Amino acid sequence: MNGQVQKVTVIGVAPNHGKTGTYVIAGSHKKQNTDESEIFGIRVDDRTLILDRAGQQVSPAIVLELQEGEEIMVDGKKNKRYVMQANCLRFLR
Secondary structure (H helix, E strand, C coil): CCCCEEEEEEEEEEECCCCCCCEEEEEEEECCCCCCEEEEEEEECCCCEEECCCCCECCHHHHHHCCCCCEEEEEEEECCCCEEEEEEEEECC
């Protein structure tokens, strides 16, 4: 992970029906300065490196197993519409 890395609490996950193999994760994280929560979407596709807790690469489809309240680490850049293209996603479970 080498970009803007954030610990994210999962709100929900859904496949993007417009694009095969693409998923959208709704998540939130607490801003460091204000401690308020920020909600945004995370786009996961075939360019996203997905790692399990041990650091082993896993299939992108595993994101559908994420449960509400679960925490993940996400490396990516958020756009002005509060959507992040995930470069790397790491499970913490």
